[in-house]
Amino acid sequence: MKAFDLNTDSVRELNQYLHDSPSGKLSVTNPAGRHCIACGIDNAVEVSIDGHVGYYCAGMNKTAQITIGGNAGPGVAENIMSGSVRIKGNASQSAGASGRGGTLIIEGDASARCGISMKGVDIVVAGSVGHLSAFMAQKGRLVVCGDAGDFLGDSIYEACIYVRGKVGELGADCIEKEMTAAHVHGLEDLLVATGVAANADDFRRYGSARKLYNFDIDHADDY
Amino acid sequence: MPVRKISLIVVYMGVHCKIPFGTVTAGRIMCGIVGIYLKNEGLQPELGGLLAAMLVEMSDRGPDSAGIALYRDPVPDSSCKLTLHAANRCDWDALRTEMAANLQADVKLDVRASHAVVVIAASAASVQDWLGTQHPELRIMSAGSAIEIYKEKGLPVEFVRQFRLSELNGTHALGHTRMATESAVTTEHSHPFSTGMDLCLVHNGSLSNHNRLRRRLRDEGVDIQTDNDSEVAAGYLMWRLREGDSLEEALERALKDLDGFYTFAIGTKHGFAVLRDPIACKPAVMAETDDWVAMASEFRAIAQLPGVENAMIWEPSPATVYSWGQ
Numbered sequence: 001m002k003a004f005d006l007n008t009d010s011v012r013e014l015n016q017y018l019h020d021s022p023s024g025k026l027s028v029t030n031p032a033g034r035h036c037i038a039c040g041i042d043n044a045v046e047v048s049i050d051g052h053v054g055y056y057c058a059g060m061n062k063t064a065q066i067t068i069g070g071n072a073g074p075g076v077a078e079n080i081m082s083g084s085v086r087i088k089g090n091a092s093q094s095a096g097a098s099g100r101g102g103t104l105i106i107e108g109d110a111s112a113r114c115g116i117s118m119k120g121v122d123i124v125v126a127g128s129v130g131h132l133s134a135f136m137a138q139k140g141r142l143v144v145c146g147d148a149g150d151f152l153g154d155s156i157y158e159a160c161i162y163v164r165g166k167v168g169e170l171g172a173d174c175i176e177k178e179m180t181a182a183h184v185h186g187l188e189d190l191l192v193a194t195g196v197a198a199n200a201d202d203f204r205r206y207g208s209a210r211k212l213y214n215f216d217i218d219h220a221d222d223y
Numbered sequence: 224m225p226v227r228k229i230s231l232i233v234v235y236m237g238v239h240c241k242i243p244f245g246t247v248t249a250g251r252i253m254c255g256i257v258g259i260y261l262k263n264e265g266l267q268p269e270l271g272g273l274l275a276a277m278l279v280e281m282s283d284r285g286p287d288s289a290g291i292a293l294y295r296d297p298v299p300d301s302s303c304k305l306t307l308h309a310a311n312r313c314d315w316d317a318l319r320t321e322m323a324a325n326l327q328a329d330v331k332l333d334v335r336a337s338h339a340v341v342v343i344a345a346s347a348a349s350v351q352d353w354l355g356t357q358h359p360e361l362r363i364m365s366a367g368s369a370i371e372i373y374k375e376k377g378l379p380v381e382f383v384r385q386f387r388l389s390e391l392n393g394t395h396a397l398g399h400t401r402m403a404t405e406s407a408v409t410t411e412h413s414h415p416f417s418t419g420m421d422l423c424l425v426h427n428g429s430l431s432n433h434n435r436l437r438r439r440l441r442d443e444g445v446d447i448q449t450d451n452d453s454e455v456a457a458g459y460l461m462w463r464l465r466e467g468d469s470l471e472e473a474l475e476r477a478l479k480d481l482d483g484f485y486t487f488a489i490g491t492k493h494g495f496a497v498l499r500d501p502i503a504c505k506p507a508v509m510a511e512t513d514d515w516v517a518m519a520s521e522f523r524a525i526a527q528l529p530g531v532e533n534a535m536i537w538e539p540s541p542a543t544v545y546s547w548g549q
Contacts, residue, residue: 033523052536054523071536073522074506092538093503111538112503131502131541 002026011037018064021045033073038066041083058085061102077104080121093130096123099140105194112149115142118159124194134161135171143190145198153206161206162187164198173212179205253402254414254427255281255520256507258488258495259528260395260547263514266529270295271391275383276527277519278398282379284427284520285400288413289382290374292423292490295393297369303347306364306372307339307354308410313361315339326353336385337410338364338373347420362411367421369394369492374413395548397490399425406451416457419464421492426453427520428485428505436480456481460489474498474544488518494548503541510534516547 002021004014007030014028018041028049031037035054038047041064049057052070062081071089080099087095090108097113099121106114109127113135120139128146135151137159147165154171160183161174170176188200257277261267270293278289298304309315319332319341328344343350347366354361365372373386379400383389399414406412415423430436433452436459440447445458459480463473470491477487477498484504489496497518499507509518510525512534517525525531539545 032526033521035523051532052522052526054521071522073508090536090538092506092508112541 004028006030006032006034006037011035015039015041018043018045018047031070035073038064041066044083052089061085071108077102077121080104090127096121099123101140103194105196107196109146115140115159118142122190122194124190124196126196126198128165131168132171134159134174137161141187141190143187143196143203145196153208155212156206156208158208162203163206164203167204167206170206173209174206175209177205177207179203253284253404253429255284255400255524256414256425256427256486256488256518257281257398257520257524258396258425258490258497258518260494260516261393261514262512262516266514267295267394268392270393270396271387272389273515273528274391274396274398275388277517277524278379278388278400279383280524280527281398281400281520285402286378287403287408288374288376288401288410289379289399290372290401290413290415290425291386291388291396291398292365292370292372292415292425293391293393293396294369294421294490294492295371295391297492298342300368302342302344302368303350303366304368304371305341305343305347305350305354305366306370307341308362308364308374309337309339310360310362310410313339318358318361321357322350322353325357326350335373335387337375338386340371363417365417365421365423367492370417370421370423370490372415372417372423374399374415375410376408376413395490395494397423397425397488397495399427404429406449411449412451412454414453415490416451416454418457418461418489421490422460422464422470423490424453424457424460425488425490426456426485427507428483428500430456430481430483430485432482452483456485456487470496471544471546478542486520491548494546496544496546497539498544499539499541501542507539508536509539509545510536518545 025046031051031053033054037057039059042062044063047066050069054073056075058066059078061083063083066085068087072087072091074092075094077085078097080102082102084103086105091106091110093112095110095114096104098117100119104123106125110125110129112130114129114133115123116135118137118140122141124143126145131149132151134142134153136155138157141160144163148163148167150168151171153174184200319330323330331342333340414425430452433455437455440458445462447458485500486505486507487498508522512530519525
């Protein structure tokens with residue numbers, strides 16, 4: 001297995017190697033909170049990072065399988081396209097922001113704005129998420145096994161939110177929706193695939209009331 | 224309802240944008256703050272070195288100026304300790320002699336780059352009054368019994384060298400690296416800002432109602448010297464503490480009165496406190512081991528500390544006051 005030690009190798013060298021390698025396994029040690037580790041990969045590589053990472057780790061990921069052994073800073077897996085990113089610890093704000101596909105698994109908690117503007121990614125959080133999670137989320141699924149902070153799903157479009165624990169104040173135009181058998185089965189498959197131990201029957205579903213999609217003519221005189 | 228949606232989109236643009244990556248990064252990283260509180264007394268001789276490593280790691284966030292507030296060697300109640308800054312060359316020996324003669328007290332003066340720490344067997348108020356009338360060209364950076372504040376324009380690495388940070392012992396310290404966004408790059412505009420005896424504040428973010436608040440504070444008799452927004456936050460705390468609030472009460476009230484984005488770290492004689500704005504727009508990470516408690520804008524600053532691999536690490540919640548050693 002190829003190994004990079006970020007005490008001696010630069011993040012730029014690591015990322016260039018990842019961009020040039022069509023496959024294989026790679027380990028990264030001593031990340032020490034550095035930014036932009038394993039960003040922009042467009043190859044089926046497996047990357048294992050031993051420690052805590054800084055901003056934008058695994059950003060724009062395509063097909064690669066990335067595991068972060070510790071915590072992740074803001075914007076982890078931002079704009080993920082496909083593949084998977086697994087965080088063993090906690091994630092800071094804006095995890096999976098604007099992600100278009102693939103899977104983001106957070107084994108700990110995620111802070112504010114998890115899944116902001118997500119566009120197709122599946123995000124599974126074994127712990128809780130902070131405020132304004134799934135803000136303006138357009139497509140994909142956000143699964144929260146713990147609690148969700150205030151303003152969940154504010155201005156949400158067609159993304160689907162599942163929460164097992166308590167939910168703070170719901171955001172504008174976000175409502176609880178019926179959990180159909182199809183939703184339970186789909187969620188069950190996702191939990192099994194991501195290896196997160198939770199019972200799909202215990203979750204509630206939230207989504208868009210679709211009241212903000214069109215300008216309300218009743219308010220035309222206000223302007 | 225449509226209005227509400229528009230306002231939320233504005234918030235959204237502030238916290239996460241669909242504009243090119245580099246622009247987002249540059250827009251989000253104004254200033255870096257660090258803090259360390261030593262639980263293990265054996266580490267006290269190394270405080271300056273530990274702080275220096277954290278500060279230099281935050282250079283990308285603030286290359287314009289750097290500053291620290293460090294707490295060490297408290298003086299007896301009958302004495303006070305002041306940090307002075309001279310913008311131009313100063314004959315510090317002559318000042319020491321003049322002070323001793325005029326204030327009829329023993330004076331110890333320790334020069335560090337453009338600053339000097341004065342320890343004098345007199346009340347802080349009397350020394351401040353005397354300096355204000357006799358030496359208005361000198362700026363009083365801090366006053367109290369343990370606090371020392373040093374700050375200067377330029378890269379953090381240059382600041383660390385110039386001020387010989389690795390020599391400094393102490394119990395706890397805060398640091399700041401500044402990327403100026405709303406006022407000039409000068410030593411006066413740099414952080415930390417003194418907020419009273421043995422108190423100081425460092426700030427990452429920007430306040431939007433600082434002009435109105437500055438006028439109100441000046442009406443209340445608070446001396447605000449620059450057009451910097453962070454100095455207004457420091458002045459606000461000074462005012463509330465003067466009015467009898469505890470530090471926690473003052474910070475709770477600040478959540479209502481200060482409008483904008485901020486992570487504050489507030490140094491006190493015995494520890495420090497941290498507060499993030501209610502939507503947690505600005506980053507902050509905390510960590511604790513048996514030997515120390517640390518906070519920083521980014522984990523990579525904390526990653527410089529010994530024993531970090533076994534630290535408990537967490538992100539402080541918004542609108543929540545965290546404090547140590549008070």
